[in-house]
Amino acid sequence: MADQIEPFELGVSEQALEDLRSRLRGTRWPEPETVEDWSQGIPLTYVREVCDYWAEDYDWRAVEGRLNQLGQFRTTIDDLGFHFLHARSPEPDAFPLLLTHGWPGSVVEFLKVIGPLTDPVAHGGKAEDAFHVVCPSLPGYGFSDKPSASGWTIERIATAWSELMGRVGYDRYGAQGGDWGAAVTGLIPQADPDHCAGIHLTLALSARPEPGEELTDAEQRSWSARDQFIRTGRGYSSQQSTRPQTLGYGLADSPSGQAAWILEKFQAWSDCDGHPENVFSRDELLDNVMCYWLPNAGASSARLYWESFRRPAPEPVSVPVGYSRFPKELILPERRWVEAVYPTLQYWNELDRGGHFAAMEQPDLFVGELRAFFAQIR
Numbered sequence: 001m002a003d004q005i006e007p008f009e010l011g012v013s014e015q016a017l018e019d020l021r022s023r024l025r026g027t028r029w030p031e032p033e034t035v036e037d038w039s040q041g042i043p044l045t046y047v048r049e050v051c052d053y054w055a056e057d058y059d060w061r062a063v064e065g066r067l068n069q070l071g072q073f074r075t076t077i078d079d080l081g082f083h084f085l086h087a088r089s090p091e092p093d094a095f096p097l098l099l100t101h102g103w104p105g106s107v108v109e110f111l112k113v114i115g116p117l118t119d120p121v122a123h124g125g126k127a128e129d130a131f132h133v134v135c136p137s138l139p140g141y142g143f144s145d146k147p148s149a150s151g152w153t154i155e156r157i158a159t160a161w162s163e164l165m166g167r168v169g170y171d172r173y174g175a176q177g178g179d180w181g182a183a184v185t186g187l188i189p190q191a192d193p194d195h196c197a198g199i200h201l202t203l204a205l206s207a208r209p210e211p212g213e214e215l216t217d218a219e220q221r222s223w224s225a226r227d228q229f230i231r232t233g234r235g236y237s238s239q240q241s242t243r244p245q246t247l248g249y250g251l252a253d254s255p256s257g258q259a260a261w262i263l264e265k266f267q268a269w270s271d272c273d274g275h276p277e278n279v280f281s282r283d284e285l286l287d288n289v290m291c292y293w294l295p296n297a298g299a300s301s302a303r304l305y306w307e308s309f310r311r312p313a314p315e316p317v318s319v320p321v322g323y324s325r326f327p328k329e330l331i332l333p334e335r336r337w338v339e340a341v342y343p344t345l346q347y348w349n350e351l352d353r354g355g356h357f358a359a360m361e362q363p364d365l366f367v368g369e370l371r372a373f374f375a376q377i378r
Contacts, residue, residue: 008072010064024055027256039236042264063287077160081145084136089118091130096170099135102179104262106291107135112363129371140300141292154183154308162192180203189317198377200322207333240302241309248299269356271328322347322373328355347373
């Protein structure tokens, strides 16, 4: 049957893991950067240290086991196979919640929050805070299939996600996302207006002031920070949105290159006081990189930028919207800019710590934000 859901268990072969170790040990390294910071990119010393650990000490089987215990599944939607996590709550009145990752993330971003979301009583919360959680891997990411033809835009993904939520048995649900996950989540109410009850976002790239309008001091600081990111921080997106295939050859062949491409963003986009391992463990960082390396997803994940990067701003949605502004997010819009894009904004909170990878960086704060917003619409 085309709508069949099948259990999925990760079991990466030892041959694949040994190939990874061999490639890491044989890396041809560039010369070091000529500065003392990260301004030219991720430093050689750190990449070598991480790759040495990856080759000699890292244990993929640990996270593989965690994913298998959570409940992994696959199903085919619109002729493409999708991987997803589905963790049901023990609470009978739990609210279904769809979590969507972005680039350079994966479903492992949510491993710290799935327990508190599905079983709040066991994590110091209340039974009425419980969620059933569905976490799909985007097309071309992780263990979902890679599209073989163009056309998998964020609009098409939003439609697929609405099909997925119905297929797993939920006729009313909420959705949450950041990065590409925010772009997809913002379109789900249009794709599934009869079933999506509300959305929560941590990024709103289309939120901006009107041309020529006078800005407050706080708004001017936000806009200046956005301009700085546009000038110095978007080289990755220019490449991925124009020539993802060219980039893919290096990422497919070199695990050190794939790691550097991703880990530099975990330093630049997180609230880590200058070093990613101030907030993430090395194993956590590599768990995420492995979701790109093992399925050879460097090119296919980048291709989503080519498909969707210059899409128009989303149409206003009719469902309630929540927005949590973490202070080290890529772009920090002001509330009125977000309200212009999402007139149904009914929850806004500015956090004192956390960045682009909020669920992974500050899981307690992230869980608290979802509980606070979705309590209003359950």
